Structures are given as C-alpha cells and as structure tokens.
Amino acid sequence: MRKKNYLPKILETGANELEVIDFRMFEELPDGSTYEWVLGVNVAKVKEVIQRPESIFRSPGMPPEVEGLAKIRDDVIPIVNLERWIGIKPPKDKSNKYVIVMEFLREIIGVFVHEAKRIRRIKWTDIKKPPASIDEKLGGKVVGVIEIEEGQLLLLLDFEGILDELGMIKVFTITDDEEYMHRGESYNILILDDSQVARKIIKQTLTQNGHRVFEAESGIDGLKFLEEMRQKAEQEGVDITDKIQLIISDIEMPGMDGLTFTKRVKNDPVFSKIPVVINTSLSDKATVDKTRFVNADAHLVKFDTKDLLHMVHEYAVKKQKQ
Numbered sequence: 288m289r290k291k292n293y294l295p296k297i298l299e300t301g302a303n304e305l306e307v308i309d310f311r312m313f314e315e316l317p318d319g320s321t322y323e324w325v326l327g328v329n330v331a332k333v334k335e336v337i338q339r340p341e342s343i344f345r346s347p348g349m350p351p352e353v354e355g356l357a358k359i360r361d362d363v364i365p366i367v368n369l370e371r372w373i374g375i376k377p378p379k380d381k382s383n384k385y386v387i388v389m390e391f392l393r394e395i396i397g398v399f400v401h402e403a404k405r406i407r408r409i410k411w412t413d414i415k416k417p418p419a420s421i422d423e424k425l426g427g428k429v430v431g432v433i434e435i436e437e438g439q440l441l442l443l444l445d446f447e448g449i450l451d452e453l454g455m456i457k458v459f460t461i462t463d464d465e466e467y468m469h470r471g472e473s474y475n476i477l478i479l480d481d482s483q484v485a486r487k488i489i490k491q492t493l494t495q496n497g498h499r500v501f502e503a504e505s506g507i508d509g510l511k512f513l514e515e516m517r518q519k520a521e522q523e524g525v526d527i528t529d530k531i532q533l534i535i536s537d538i539e540m541p542g543m544d545g546l547t548f549t550k551r552v553k554n555d556p557v558f559s560k561i562p563v564v565i566n567t568s569l570s571d572k573a574t575v576d577k578t579r580f581v582n583a584d585a586h587l588v589k590f591d592t593k594d595l596l597h598m599v600h601e602y603a604v605k606k607q608k609q
Contacts, residue, residue: 303411303547305539306330309441310387311402314375321378325441326400327407327433329539331569332446334388334395336403340366350453354399359388365455366397372449373425377401391568392447392456392589407441409433414443414541426452430481431541447568447589451484456590473497474603475530479509479545480537480566485589489535489566492592498599501531506543509536510551513558527557533603535587535595538567538574546581553582562602566595 307327314322340357343366349355354368366386370377377383383399414431416422421442422429430443450456476493480486481504490500503509516530523529534552538545545565552558562584567574569588578586584602587594 303544304408305411305544306406306408307441307443308333308336308387309404309407309435310385310400311404312370312373312375313377313381313401314373315378321381324373324375325435325439327441327443328387328389328446329443330406331574332389332391334390337386337388339384339386339399352453353455354383357386357397359386359395359397362395364388364395364397366399367449367453368399370399370401372453389446392450393591394450394455396450396455398446407433407435411541411544411547416541417442427483428452430539445482447482448484456484472600472603472605473499474532474599475499475501476533476535476599476603477501477503477509477512477531478535478566479503479506479540479548481505481540482537485537488590489595492595493599496596496599505540506536506545506548506551508542509534509548510543513552513561517557526560528560528604531561532605533599534561534563535566535598536563538565538569546577549578549583550581560604562604564598564602 307329310326312324312326314324316322337359340359343355343357345355352368352372354366356363357366368383370382381401383401385400385403386397387400387403388395388397413433417429417432421432428445428448430445433441433443435441447456476498478486478489478500480489486502490502493500501512503512517527520527520530536545536548549563549565552561552563564585564587565578565583566587566589575586585598587598
C-alpha cells in the first residue's frame with residue numbers, strides 16, 4: 288500500500304474531498320464482548336501500511352505511549368502504541384498487528400493498529416464535530432466524525448495533536464538577534480486551522496513578531512470572516528487589504544478544506560488581492576502541486592518559525608495609505 292499507488296488527485300481541483308485509510312482498533316470490554324473503534328487518517332499523510340516489525344527497541348526518555356524505535360526501510364522511526372494512548376485493552380488475537388507509516392511535520396512515524404480496513408473517499412462537508420463523550424474520551428484529538436455503514440462513526444484522529452501531547456512535535460525557532468525579529472512591519476493576518484495546538488503555535492509566533500492575528504477553524508469560518516471584513520472595508524471606503532494583509536491556511540479542515548477555501552478566495556475579485564500561504568503538515572510534491580493549482584501564493588510546512596516569518600514579510604501586502 289505505497290502512497291504513490293493510490294494517492295488521489297481529487298484535491299488538485301479544490302473539490303473539497305479527501306481519501307482516508309479506514310483502520311480499526313478493538314477493545315475488550317469488562318463483559319467479555321469486543322468494541323470496534325473505527326478510525327481514519329488522511330491518505331496524504333501515509334507512506335505505507337506494513338506488518339509489525341520484528342525488532343522494536345526502547346530508547347531512554349520515551350513516553351510510555353511510544354512502543355520504541357524500529358527500522359523501516361532506510362529510516363529508524365518511533366512507533367506510537369495507539370491502544371496505549373487511547374487506553375484500551377485489546378483482545379489477545381488483535382493487538383498491534385500492523386503499522387501505518389506516516390510522514391508529516393517533517394517527520395516519519397509509525398502507529399500500531401489492529402487492522403487496516405480500506406480506503407474511503409469522503410467530502411469535507413460530511414465531516415461533523417465529534418460527540419462530546421467521544422471527544423472527551425480521546426482528549427480532544429478528533430478532527431471530526433463521518434457516518435458510515437450501519438450507523439457507525441468513523442473518527443478522524445488529530446495526529447498532530449497526539450504528537451504534541453507526547454512531546455514529539457518540533458518547533459523550529461529563531462533567536463532574537465535574527466533579522467525577522469526586527470523588520471518593524473506589523474500586519475493583520477488571518478490564520479485557518481482546525482487544530483487548537485497549531486493555532487496556538489502559529490499565533491504565538493506571529494504576535495511575538497508584532498502582528499495582529501485573527502483565527503478561523505475552517506474554510507467556511509474563514510470566508511465568513513472575510514465577508515465581514517469586506518463589509519467593513521466598504522463602509523469605511525478602504526481597500527480589503529487595509530483590513531487583512533495575509534491569510535495563512537491549513538489544508539485539512541472539516542466543512543471546507545484549505546485548498547477549496549484558497550480557490551474561492553482567488554476566484555473572488557476582492558479577496559484575491561490578499562496573499563494566501565498554505566501552511567500544512569504535508570510536504571510531499573503532490574501537496575505542493577495542489578497548492579499551485581489553486582493559485583496559493585506559497586506553501587509552508589509546519590512548524591518552522593523562521594520560514595513562517597520569512598513568508599509573512601515576503602508575501603503580506605503593505606497597508607494602504609489612509
């Protein structure tokens with residue numbers, strides 16, 4: 288199941304669709320019955336699905352939810368024990384048979400799963416907010432839920448949030464004496480990301496650099512905010528770029544993904560004046576090509592402070608004279 292064999296091209300058109308790997312985790316309940324967790328991850332994050340490696344070794348300082356390190360092809364990568372993270376006891380015949388190998392946030396990681404079921408094509412508009420009970424059980428690390436056959440709910444996991452919880456996210460910072468800390472320009476920037484963790488990191492970086500940040504959790508919310516800014520600009524007789532000088536958008540967001548959002552922005556005669564930087568955990572060539580197809584101004588991989596601030600000062604439009 289190598290990514291190059293099944294990576295979809297549907298997102299290239301901003302179709303607001305994605306493909307996910309449907310995988311399963313099994314929990315042995317106190318009464319002896321088995322509960323089946325139906326989970327999913329974006330295909331674009333997945334390099335391959337393999338059987339459990341023969342050798343996995345521990346390294347000092349690893350969190351208990353990380354099983355250890357394993358050599359997968361030419362890389363030595365950490366293997367996250369998902370059943371341990373969720374907090375479930377699996378039936379003996381189901382535990383950790385497969386590893387989903389993912390690449391995002393400039394890292395390659397593996398995740399133990401009990402069964403890799405199939406690939407599903409879904410629309411971002413079909414992804415709903417998770418029920419409070421499920422969201423609480425999984426520590427708020429569910430991007431959204433999708434209803435599938437027989438009323439089952441497929442849970443899209445926030446693997447960026449899981450890695451952050453485990454202390455495995457690298458934020459590449461800069462020092463105070465670097466040029467990006469002394470540019471002097473201050474911009475109004477709209478950031479779109481459904482991950483609270485990602486928004487917090489990006490907002491902190493931007494505000495510390497002197498910028499004003501507005502937040503949205505999806506493309507739908509982003510367009511609503513821009514419509515409000517359009518109305519205010521018209522009432523005040525100023526250009527939209529006096530209100531917002533840059534948009535930084537994630538790709539994976541329920542309701543409307545970042546590529547569809549960017550396409551809508553770039554097709555609007557007013558909003559198209561605002562530069563859009565796609566800021567995503569995905570760094571593969573296919574993703575970069577998709578951002579170009581929807582006319583995004585630039586592509587950025589999370590979370591590199593220097594790259595982020597460089598993009599801000601390179602692409603943000605200068606404020607119009609009042």
